[in-house]
Amino acid sequence: MLVAEATRFGGPEVLVARQAPDPVAEPGQVVIEVAAADVLFVEAQVRRGWGQEYFPVRPPYVPGDGVAGTVVAVGTGVDRGWLGRRVVGYTGSTDAYAERAVVPADHLARVPDELDLLDAAALSHDGPMALTLLAAAAPGTGETALVLGANGGAGLLVVQLAAAAGVRVIGAARGERKQDLVRQAGAAEVLDPSAPGAVARLGDTGGVDVVFDGVGGEIGTAAFDVVRRGGRFFGYGAPSGGFAGVTAAEAERRGIGWYGLETLARARDEVTTLAERAFAAAAAGRLRPVLGRVYALRDAAAAHAATESRAVVGKILLQP
Secondary structure (H helix, E strand, O other): OEEEEEOOOOOHHHEEEEEOOOOOOOOOEEEEEEEEEEOOHHHHHHHOOOOOOOOOOOOOEOEOOEEEEEEEEEOOOOOHHHOOOEEEEEOOOEOOOEOEEEEEHHHEEEOOOOOOHHHHHHHOOHHHHHHHHHHHHOOOOOOEEEEEOOOOHHHHHHHHHHHHOOOEEEEEOOOHHHHHHHHHHOOOEEEOOOOOOOOHHHHHHOOEEEEEEOOOHHHHHHHHOOEEEEEEEEEOOOOOOOOOOOOHHHHHHOOOEEEOHHHHHHHHHOHHHHHHHHHHHHHOOOOOOOEEEEEEHHHHHHHHHHHHHOOOOOEEEEEO
8 A cells, every 4th residue: 555654854855655565453443445634734843853742753654643534444353333434533643644544443433424534534633623622711602712823724613613602703814815714714803913913902902812822932922911811821733833932820820721732632532522523513514624635645745845834725635
């Protein structure tokens, strides 16, 4: 089978297509014929050698975690009823950029017949994350939420869910195309976070109740400064190269609930249940993943380059 392998740490060019033996399902596992694999920004960061404390991989390795496809083989101890089922499976941070993937049977989520497998792949990580963030923040009708990275896969879903809950959403995104997409998702207002003082000016109009920070860095820090007393700040992304410069002591002093990556433990620990909830919502039209571009598996390097350059609006997927 074909895989895309990171031969060493470095730029997108280190991702090389090669042939590998077809995987075999061991006890408790299934083999999925992959229809699409999710591509995450963090996977590009890990490929460069970032985040070893979170993702201790060593080249050569095959990146990726979430795949959508059909179960074609099951190991001993696995219900044979999984054979032929359309599913999303989670490999565990590696070995997803492949024509076939091995997944533990308890890491499978069923995909409704009404939902396309590409949409399921696009929701595989962002759906559980968005549901977890909204449940933890519990924003009320009439509250104001600022979503940084609102044009990203998770960001757009957060905008949709928050707006549907009656929250006034301010979406931060760069460029007219991305801002239009955020408006279509339900944002009442959009801003360009790279414009000098754009985030800080929200403090002049009363601030916000909740920040969903999928960006980090200076922009995330500026967003923390405009959270009202009694508000909540969720820092879960660092595509800028680092998380927002927020301390627990400062959050406590200002009476702000500060939540980091540990808040997303539920998205990881209950991923299959949350994924099935996201799939059901998408099948019913309540969630709308935005597909930006689907790359062939052998073009994984181009997919990572597009992810890092932010040239594509919407989700990027790999398709064998």
